[in-house]
Amino acid sequence: MTTREEFRGGTHMHVKKWFVAGVLMCALVLAGCQQSNVSDAAAGQAQETQTEQETPTDQKTQEEQPKNTVLRLAGGDTGLPNPFRHHPRGPGMAKMQLLYDSLLEKNEEGLIPWLAADWKMSEDGKVITFSLVEGAVWHDGEPLTAEDVVFTYEYYQKHPPVSNSLMADGGYIIESVKAPDSKTVQMTVRQPSATHLANIGFMRILPKHIWETVEDPAAYEGEDAVVGSGPFVMDSYNPQQGTYRFLAFQDYWGANPRVAAIEWVPVSDAVLAFENNEISLINASTDVLARYENQPDFTIDSKHSFHNYRLMMNMERRSEFQAIELRQALAYAIDREGLIEKVERGSGAIGSMGYIPEANKWYNPNVKQYDYDIEKAKALIGEASHTFSLIIGNDPKEVRIAELMKIDLDQVGITLNIESVDSKSRDEAVQKENYELALINTGGLGGDPDYLRVTYADEQATGLASTIPGYANEAINRLATVQRTEMDEAKRKELIDQLQEMIAEEVPMILLYGAVDNHLYRPAEYDGWMYRYDHNKTDHNKLSYLERNDQ
Known part of the structure; x- marks a missing residue:
């Protein structure tokens, strides 16, 4: 630690x-x-x-x-x-986190102490005790105490924040929270989980004297x-x-x-x-980088993104997507390598249909692959034809991706009617499940694999692009629930691998690709990134x- x-x-x-x-x-x-x-x-x-x-x-x-x-x-x-x-x-989340601290923070390796100078967990995994740092104050000068922490978690139960990791299986993960003294907070969870420490520790603490009224x-x-x-x-x-x-x-x-x-x-x-x-x-595109390469005044730091363009299907709005054959046909019919070449100039990585990307240590390389194969797609669809509306943002990349997908899908009898709106309106449409097909680029894929449960098995999830309207699979639901409470990492990895394989076979969401982030800056100006x-x-x-x- x-x-x-x-x-x-x-x-x-x-x-x-x-x-x-x-x-x-x-x-x-x-x-x-x-x-x-x-x-x-x-x-x-x-x-x-x-x-x-x-x-x-x-x-x-x-x-x-x-x-x-x-x-x-x-x-x-x-x-x-x-x-x-x-x-x-x-x-939006990043700006908020600069203003609000949490009990724990994250560096390159994992969780680190923050407002909590240290912590310990009971042997049964149900009680986490945090010891707060000395000298923390709010921006208005009031001291930060354990009362603020207790208040925050109770307040979030009544008023969930935008980014809420305190819910699981439709309920609040914390059973009780108390402050034995001004610098100690004791939290009891409903059941042990491999994810609770991070989910509790990374929530932002509120000043009680402001929010209690x-x-x-x-x-x-x-x-x-x-x-x-x-x-x-x-x-x-x-x-x-x-x-x-x-x-x-x-x-x-x-x-x-x-x-x-x-x-x-x-x-x-x-x-x-x-x-x-x-x-x-x-974050520079590949065609811009050439003018800065091998120049000592500039640094280029490239990382595979934990974001992914994904094609989302609303199975409530269009029941045709309930058929696994149609979903698999869509996956085979879209030339994802072609998207990377034509949109990103070759700088990107194919998305895993098991959802977890290759850059994440929990990635399973043995999931079902969907290489571009028009003949397989045609065989799955047969003689049927379909017309779907596709909502996208107005970012030029999204427009180009949609146009290329339209050409691909035309070959198998699927017509896309593309509706381009501003990105905020598209995001709202996704959150309100007001779409047939949606193209969206979201992140969060570098985190704990419990996001598989949130995305594919939690009907109460509210995050952007974290639910699939009308989709349910009882076997996935059961396995997603079991993995969350498995405290042995090796055993949990086996469960997560199985879960990825099941999701890739079902393909409830099509992961297209993730771009490479090329962060470009002048180290003489600032080098703390x-x-x-x-x-x-x-x-x-x-x-x-x-x-x-x-x-």
């Missing part, structure tokens, strides 16, 4: 009041977009904002101060960054709606422009922020904005913005 001392950049117990600032003014955004480098003016502006606050009596030393770096990233509205109002995709958190508009205990505070947010400005929290209890501020700014062309030094990082073991978007990872002593 990684200890607190190995990771922390120091504990700071200063107390000061911090109030959320108003909406970022358009002039400030435009000025920020025109900055070519991390300028003295920008750093000074961040410092000026900080010094306007109440000054603690014992200042940090110069060595402890965050660098005067202002990172700028491509913007876009991803919702108010609190646990109840951020958008469900990664960018809020009856509808999804509608709450108070200026303290983004007060967390994380390493950054929100200085401004403009939903119309999709801009955010976060400042380093100077009284943060743990690892020091490495930057003075993070700004998400509007850009019409991310590559051009990067070339003009308007943003600090991009890192990856979590279960997530390959470097700018979404909290530890990317913090000093680290565990390396």
